[in-house]
Amino acid sequence: MSLSKKRKVGAECRVFQEKWSSSYLFTEVNVKAVCLVCSQHVAVLKEYNLRRHYVSLHADKYDNFQGQRRREKVNELLAGLKKQQSVFTHSRDISDAAVKASYLIANEIALALKPFSEGEFVKTCMMKASEIVCPEKRQAFANISLTRNTVADRISDLSADLDSQEKQKVKSFIAFSVAIDEGTDITDVAQLAIFIRGVDDTLTVTEEFVDLVPMTDTTTAADIFTALVGALDRVGVDWSAVSLATDGAPSMIGKKAGVVKKFRDKVQSANGGHDFWTFHCILHQEALCCKSLKMDNVMKVVIQTVNFIRSRSLNHRQFDSLLREKDHIYGLPYHTEVRWLSRGAELRCFFDLREEIEQFMEEKGEPVLEFHSTEWMQDLAFMVDVTEHLNNLNKQLQGRNKVATQYYDSIRSFKLKLLLWETQLAGDDAAHFPCLKNVCTIQSVADMKRFKDKITGLLLEFE
Template sequence: MSYFVLLAIFITASTFNILCFGTIIAPIMSLSKKRKVDEECRVFQEKWSSSYLFTELNGKAVCLVCSQHVAVLKEYNLRRHYVSLHADKYDNFQGQQRREKVNELLAGLKKQQSVFTHSRDISDAAVKASYLIANEIAVASKPFSEGEFVKTCMMKAAEIVCPEKRQAFANISLTRNTVADRISDLSVDLDSQLKQKVKSFIGFSVAIDESTDITDVAQLAIFIRGVDDTLTVTEEFVELVPMTDTTTAADIFTALVGALDRVGVEWSRAVSLATDGAPSMIGEKAGVVTKFREKVQSANGGRDFWTFHCILHQEALCCKSLKMDNVMKVVIQTVNFIRSRSLNHRQFDSLLREKDHIYGLPYHTEVRWLSQGAVLRRFFDLREEIEQFMEEKGKPVLEFHSAEWMQDLAFMVDVTEHLNNLNKQLQWRNKVVTQ
């Protein structure tokens, strides 16, 4: 028989053996693959506690001595662990003595587990407290570093009121970075809730206001009020958009549309827009109101869309249009004479203390027009002391002796006080024009 014939027979036989082997082994392997430990319904038996010092915890066998767990709940595994690690020490315990030892080990394990659970509860409570305090810091517009000051105060109070709880207060993390992270998490969560709520609106209105902050950066505040099919009204602050460059109508409109698109509004459901009376807002040809109306009506098929001016802005214009300069000019000059000179201010405050007055005389700021009402009210209440002080300084206010001027002063006090009260009533949530 030639070499090539022998080689062919060998290859054929080898192939046959491999095929036969695969035919026989494949069913066995498939059976072994289907066999899973978690499907064998192995149950922990009570006798194993006494025999091998094990107990069941969360579906796993845990050693009462070293707290190690055995992955597969099988008697062989438990016995091997006990024999190799603990048999020399615990085989001497038999009968009642062994049962007592098992109970003692069980009690120790339960105590250890309760300590871990208590520690976890304390940790969760500390994190929750950290979020609550961070929220209060944000609502009060306080610096993030105030968290460390708050924690110092809490620790001082805990040392006196409840020394045993001192560690619980110490676990509350209120560092500057932590407070910043907490506030960021709260902001993300609120933004997510708003996006979900916006999807349910059957109609919504928008209010915007643009003003410059103390760093000379224009800030655009955007608010939304919507109602769902159950007539539940939701009023939320959407975003504060910094306008670092120009504040033209196009810039404001672009920022407004971007903020509303970010929360996912349905433009066809917009019904109104409220702004102040600035030209960039209400310009007939290229104002924000005109651009916003065109965008909404292109989405809703040309249905009605309403626009409103801010009521507070109209109040400011009303105050300016009263033309009571004969009153305000005298009041401002007198207040400035008293407040702008340190000596006059100290002497006037001393006079007020002698007459048991608990408040002084504030400045009037033209930008903060509501301060006009506070100045007029204080000026009217302290008119006798002001008249006395100005006469002592050789700067008598002759208008105090005019009945007509005093009537104008009283009228201005009443009007501005009414506007201030109205302003306070219009603030905060759930305030509508019908109220």
């Protein structure tokens, strides 16, 4: 035989033939000949191999079956094999589904910031529900592993996968910018939050949280810079950074040894001295503008009154009881400087509950005399309205995947509103200040021109 004419598989009888099922009790599974009796398969699909297996192992028992009886026996064995295969397939499907469900529940536990042990509680609830809703599926729910260690492992796997995806995405960046913010948590540990926004060669913009680095010792510019570089090196950046946004603190923007100066030098040494921009976070700038609207005469009284009610457990319980009697469903929140939106929430609740607060404070022998001052009540109402406007602006500036033009549009439109309010208040018109308008209507006294200066000062800050 010449080399050009090779023998084909079919010529070697290596294609399974239907007659072998009846003759040798074999069937084809995944291109392999499998014995219907013992479920073994032969290495090479040849009739000789099948016949040898049958003769040596099963001929004594099954040669007695001939004709119709043999066909029925073959069908019986085929049915048994299919049933066995379906059991294994179903078991594998259940196992895969249980593992997937375990990952999904672990992900929800992580997103909700719940302890790992919550998985066992969730499984207990599922088992109770399955006994009532679908008792035939009870075993499927029981197969879901949600022990504390399993949940911890699942969350670690998910975290590693997200980290891997982030590194792959960062490798595709042709340029990126970084934003950092350093703050202190409730355990007095400084935490450095690092965000990155990059663009690839298809102009697809990706914005991701990189890391939250705990800084247990000092928080000098050198410490922050070291933590920042370490986090970016971990995700594999190529130092094609074009900008850095900070909170504007001296340690961040110092001209000689600030974080910005160190970061710029590193980036420009890597990219050949290309342009590098630095920005003061626009949200932080907006918060600083809000602080220019001091009105300490209002905030001092509000904070002192709220602290008197909230800081003493007996006062707090009694005040909540008074609110329930009057069908109020919320109480007084605390205000803290680092939570910029909390001032508006505290002022709003204080204004809405002013009658109950006045009554309670008089019963406690600590009357708030300012409640009887027309001018102070107007100041309070004005502060409630203007802080709500400022909080709404702050919320507009928040969010992912925004570009500079959107921030600019929000600030510009707010400045136009300030110009409008300045003109209206100069004419004793409080159309956009409902609380102030309400107080002035009740008191039949309208002196709104003095609030015009407050708006003017706020406008200057935004300029």
